[in-house]
Amino acid sequence: MTQHSRITASVDYEKNGKQVGYLSAPHSHNLSGWGAARFPIAVIRNGSGPTMLLTGGNHGDEYEGPIALTKLIQALDPARIQGRVIVMPFLNAPAVAAGTRVSPIDGVNMNRTFPGDPLGTVTRMVAHYVHSRLLPLADAVADIHSGGKSMFFSPFAAVHELDDKALMEKSRRAMLAFDPPIGLLVRELDVAGTLDTEVEKAGKVLVTTELGGGGTTSTATIGLAERGVRNLLRHFGVLDGAPETRASLGLKPTRLMVAKEDAYVATDHSGLLEMLVDLDAPVSAGQPIARVYDLEHPGAAPALYHARSDGFLIGRSHGALVAAGDFLAMIARDA
Numbered sequence: 537m538t539q540h541s542r543i544t545a546s547v548d549y550e551k552n553g554k555q556v557g558y559l560s561a562p563h564s565h566n567l568s569g570w571g572a573a574r575f576p577i578a579v580i581r582n583g584s585g586p587t588m589l590l591t592g593g594n595h596g597d598e599y600e601g602p603i604a605l606t607k608l609i610q611a612l613d614p615a616r617i618q619g620r621v622i623v624m625p626f627l628n629a630p631a632v633a634a635g636t637r638v639s640p641i642d643g644v645n646m647n648r649t650f651p652g653d654p655l656g657t658v659t660r661m662v663a664h665y666v667h668s669r670l671l672p673l674a675d676a677v678a679d680i681h682s683g684g685k686s687m688f689f690s691p692f693a694a695v696h697e698l699d700d701k702a703l704m705e706k707s708r709r710a711m712l713a714f715d716p717p718i719g720l721l722v723r724e725l726d727v728a729g730t731l732d733t734e735v736e737k738a739g740k741v742l743v744t745t746e747l748g749g750g751g752t753t754s755t756a757t758i759g760l761a762e763r764g765v766r767n768l769l770r771h772f773g774v775l776d777g778a779p780e781t782r783a784s785l786g787l788k789p790t791r792l793m794v795a796k797e798d799a800y801v802a803t804d805h806s807g808l809l810e811m812l813v814d815l816d817a818p819v820s821a822g823q824p825i826a827r828v829y830d831l832e833h834p835g836a837a838p839a840l841y842h843a844r845s846d847g848f849l850i851g852r853s854h855g856a857l858v859a860a861g862d863f864l865a866m867i868a869r870d871a
């Protein structure tokens with residue numbers, strides 16, 4: 537039996553023009569017995585055509601998506617598009633408001649709870665609504681991520697290794713249209729419960745990114761997000777004109793890279809992290825890339841961590857304090 541969503545929307549997905557409203561998820565708590573948690577959503581539509589679903593703030597401490605998509609909502613003129621753009625700039629709005637990766641309401645990580653639960657906690661309800669109500673409307677989805685407060689990445693857009701090779705190729709072309717500095721074909725560490733996996737299961741194009749991190753932004757990473765999202769809209773025919781290429785801006789073309797299971801390095805120790813290589817530096821398999829010092833035993837030799845493959849450091853822990861099990865580094869090779 538299909539459970540109906542408890543969420544109501546203040547926007548009409550079939551209406552032409554620009555609407556900026558919210559999804560309302562019932563949230564009864566001590567300060568508001570009959571209250572609701574609101575999740576901003578914009579629908580920009582002009583007649584028939586493809587539908588793009590654009591999301592930022594899936595994790596609440598990643599800011600390029602929220603900023604670039606807020607600017608897009610304000611700038612997009614419905615008369616100048618063909619089709620429909622659905623934007624949730626702060627997908628996990630309570631987490632964005634709190635500046636935290638997961639929701640302060642229920643402690644749930646939005647991107648580990650898809651396809652959600654209509655009778656679950658607030659974050660699960662919203663994931664279910666996105667999956668059951670918005671995803672069926674969308675031809676393609678872009679979910680803009682960054683490293684958050686705990687990680688930092690050399691900016692990349694990514695598509696996943698998929699069994700459906702035709703979908704993988706469509707996704708790869710969309711990723712190239714985003715025109716990132718690095719275009720990564722990635723095998724993820726942990727895909728269960730992600731929006732990505734559900735979009736791909738539905739046979740639709742998903743482009744995701746990691747555009748920086750550390751809980752902040754730069755003019756460069758926000759520019760990448762803005763240009764990338766507009767290029768995607770052009771790629772799918774929602775906006776007119778050819779994508780704005782890196783070449784036309786005098787930038788080096790997208791570097792195609794791959795990351796397999798051996799891309800990731802995690803720590804077995806807790807303590808103080810000293811990275812031995814910086815982002816974008818070349819590394820070779822077996823090369824020491826980090827030391828972790830024991831905070832209780834400064835006389836003890838640090839634990840040494842090594843690259844598991846040749847390549848380039850494209851991601852690292854942002855924090856200098858790490859705990860056993862934490863992500864330390866991501867290494868990708870040229871494709």
Ligand code: CA
Nearest residue numbers: 595598681682
């Ligand atoms: Ca993220």
